[in-house]
Amino acid sequence: MDLTLVVYGSLDEQSGGFRYDRRLVDSLRDRGHAVDVVSLPWTSYARALTHNYGSGLPSRLADADVVVEDELCHPSLVAANRRVDAPVVTVVHHLRSSEPRGRWRNAAYRAVERRYLRGVDAAVCNGETTRATVAALADLPTAVAPPAGDRFAPVDATATSAPGDGPLELCFLGNLEPRKGIHVLLDGLAQVDGDWHLTVVGGTADPGYGRRVRRRVRALDLRDRVTFVGRLPDDAVADRLAESHLLTVPSLYEGVGLVYLEAMAFGVPALATTAGGASEVVTDGENGLLVPPGDATAVADAVRRVRNDRDLLRALSEGARRRFERQPDWDDAADAVEALLREVGPA
Template sequence: LSRRLLDLDADVLLEDELNHPSLVAAHRRLQDRKRFPLVSIVHHLRSSEASPPPLRLLHRLVERAYLRGADGFIFNSQATRRSVELLAGVSRPFIVAPPGGDRLPGPPAAFDIRARAGEAGPLRILFVGSLIARKGLHILLEGLAALPIGAWSLEIVGDGERDAAYAARIRRQIDRLGLAGAVELRGALDDGGLAQAYAHSHVLAVPSDYEGFGIAYLEAMTFGLPVLASSAGGAAEIVTHGETGYLVPPASPAILAEHLLRLASDRPLLARLGLAARRSALARPSWDDSMESIRQFLLSMAPSGAAAPSLSVALGGVQ
């Protein structure tokens, strides 16, 4: 890999930090011979997640070695920036360019959000995320089990193949808690299906252990959904507690249940939070805004001879 990277005709090498295991050794070999700066996109550090101490230590050691070999960073949130600076212990040029919430078609108007909140029937709760333990679906189900059947329904949208054992555990938990009649497992959806799920739902609940950003939170807010999000990580940069949703500590099913019951029983509150969520999301940078910020940052990192129209960016790493 390092030999291939040395042969690149590029002004900047752009890497995804998720590939860090494949890049640590290459960084060491490139340090004295590289002809271009290495810029890393960092979404989320594995060492920020809840994991057994030996595994977390391993993540810290490998990620620190990788991060110290980068010349600049593109972060998705201030929380990710802080975690990288704390772990790496070095200062590098960076930009914080959060994802946009404008990717999906057909977000509802304010009138439709009010009407949706006032519809009779159960509170329609949406979970969007891969079925992996970090996303906290098992915690959400535990909280919902404490609520009256008939007061809520849950639609689960996400890939169940990344961790088949966890997905099977979720199915068993649904059966054990007697929730099968109120829970629907949809699997992964395309953009049109996901947009429909947001538009149909009342509230998004994804109580993760940790999120570097949490794009599902922002997309849901664009569709006028209050969000129940993790208080750990970057969600606090998206969700304002008590105004556009609620920030919930990890592994807190009783707190989740309390907030959901309040939204189920107070539909004017549901409407107010949904409208505030939509306003907040629409005021944030779009994907085009963030991509332009990244382009300008890469130009600033390139050698002084690289002109904007001809900037050559190579992508490094293996999946």
């Protein structure tokens, strides 16, 4: 089958959604499908809406048996898709209108996403939570294709940092942007005494927010306890995770949260929130801890629990590794996607 994938920027970008798209493309190519990638330029939401007119985008998608689109690109495609002859399948990591923001602004995003979803033929969703949000806006065929967490080379389950009596090593892994909740994490950690250290790994998706986060570290007098290392290559990220005791990414919303699975490969439990689909990966008290989104006091209480109870931390670590080993692999995801493509594609 000849497929065209539409994304913003490049598949080489490092966020979880782009890693998902990249692995999906690799799996489909391994199965003999031709996949052409069409890159759209990053821009503001309002400017992206103008891509629908006068850009020649439909003609760039004309030769595909099926057009596959990352739903992130929906503002650029909401009207253009109606001039595309091929079936269109969207890959949904999470809906923009599911993110926390002002009611009226989200209502506008929801209206655009509803129109977009009603103009495609099917949707690939990364989890059941995402599928439910799609179903609330449009009635269309869907397939759930959960991500695997095998970003790193096979991890020896014994080669991780056993929770002993030393400092509690915390790791935040993700882009510095408000949705990832690092401001909430810092406010929570400021309430926690004892011997702990946080390493922040990730690029700065929102420079203004990144500056505010660093100012917050200074204002909370956490400079000796928080280290920003920026974006790291995969081998260095693996080393950091192997030395960590708890992944702390209290996102205000996650479709699923690929990063939690990636940490669990190292036996690192996750502190996540109940917002969105993180609970499809993180089970409170079994392989991690769940807190309400935006609740710094709950973050502090959760960190204190594992700081004070290393037996609990050890049990969570063992549960995290077991959870990772149960996760479907990319072949399973490709099976689900391929079946959906054949359902909507040419006979």
